[in-house]
Amino acid sequence: MHVTPQQERDLIAIMQDAARAEILPRFRNLHADEISTKSHPGDLVTAADILSERRMTAAIPAVMPGAVVLGEEAISVDPILRDQIGLAATSVILDPVDGTWNFxxxxxxxxxxxAVAHREVPDFGVLFDPVAQDWVVAHAGQPTRFVTADGFSQSVHTSDERDPAKMTGFVPFEIMHRHHRQTVTAAMDGFASATALRCSCHEYRMIARGQAEFLISHHKPNPWDHAAGVVAVKGAGGVARFIDGEDYNVARPHGYLVSAASEEIWQMVADRFRFLQADAV
Structure with a gap:
């Protein structure tokens, strides 16, 4: 079952509520004991992440009866939960604060x-900016929209840029395997900008809105980072596949995901970075 217009409104309202109650009051107001480290020093979690995820997880079943709700922080505590993604008939996948390092x-x-997925296929996504109070929302097979809290809504489209020297791409250089870094640097040469925002939410928003041309994931493409963005980019006219050509699915735990404004750009980026495929495990 696809997400209905009423469910879309209710899910966004749940995100807005969590932002007001748990995230924005802590922005620039975190205490030292509200910040912890997970897998490495740059992988942070805060009280805002944990409490907003709990709040949304409690509220979503009333909107999406029968759906399995899986959040990044719950999976961090109990990694076996990751295996449920792709198995459930319907799953709601949450990243409560994407860009925690910046936060x-x-x-x-x-x-x-x-994101909402049916089995392995993402069907719906919201990329929400709690500071600006606007969002990019996408349903599979429908045009992606940019929406503001005052009711403005506009379809968006990916970039039609064809010159690499004018393209912006997002490459997570600092979390790639060290033995690839020199080759990655060489592959980035020739683009106007190859950078990283440390925030998948805003990287995907920019690609969907035509403000950047491509994104390459970490070799572990966590669905809470990518599922919603894939739906948004495709609904805006773009392409998202693993670098080996396989269609994106939320269950696949390894492999570099390439999301791009067009098939032409996807092919160009995949060709340049094909060497990553050898150890995408």
Whole structure:
């Protein structure tokens, strides 16, 4: 069953509520004991992440009866939950604060991500900016929209840029395997900008809105980072597949995902970075 217009409104309202109650009061107001480290020093979690995820997880079943709700922080505590993604008939996948590193530094470049998947296929996504109070929303097979809290809504489209020297791409250089870094640097040469925002939410928003041309994922493409963005990019006219050509699915735990404004750009980026495929495990 696809997400209905009423469910869309209710899910976004749940995100707005969590932002007001748990995230925005802590922005630039975190205490040291509200910040912890997960897998490595740059992988942070805060009280805002944990409490907003709990709040949304409690509220979503009333809107999506029967759906399995899976959040990044719950999976961090109990990794076996990751295996449920792709098995459930319907799953709601949450990243309560995407861009936590930026959030902890007081940089307003973070977002909230919500995706709905049916089995392995993402069907709906919201990329929400809690500071600006606007969002990119997408249903599979429908045009992606940019929406503001005052009711403005507009279809968006990916970039039609064809010159690499004018393209912007997002490459997570700092979390790629060290033995690839020199080759990655060489592959990035020739683009106007190859950078990373440390926030998948805003990277996907920019691609969907025609403000950047491509994104390459980490070799572990966590669905809470990518599922909603894939739906948004495709609904805006773009392409998202693993670098080996396989269609994106939320259950696949390894492999570099390439999301691009067009098939032409996808092919160009995949060709340049094909060497990553060898150890995408």
């Amino acid at each position: 902890t530094k007081g940089v307003a470049l973070f977002g909230m991500i919500l």
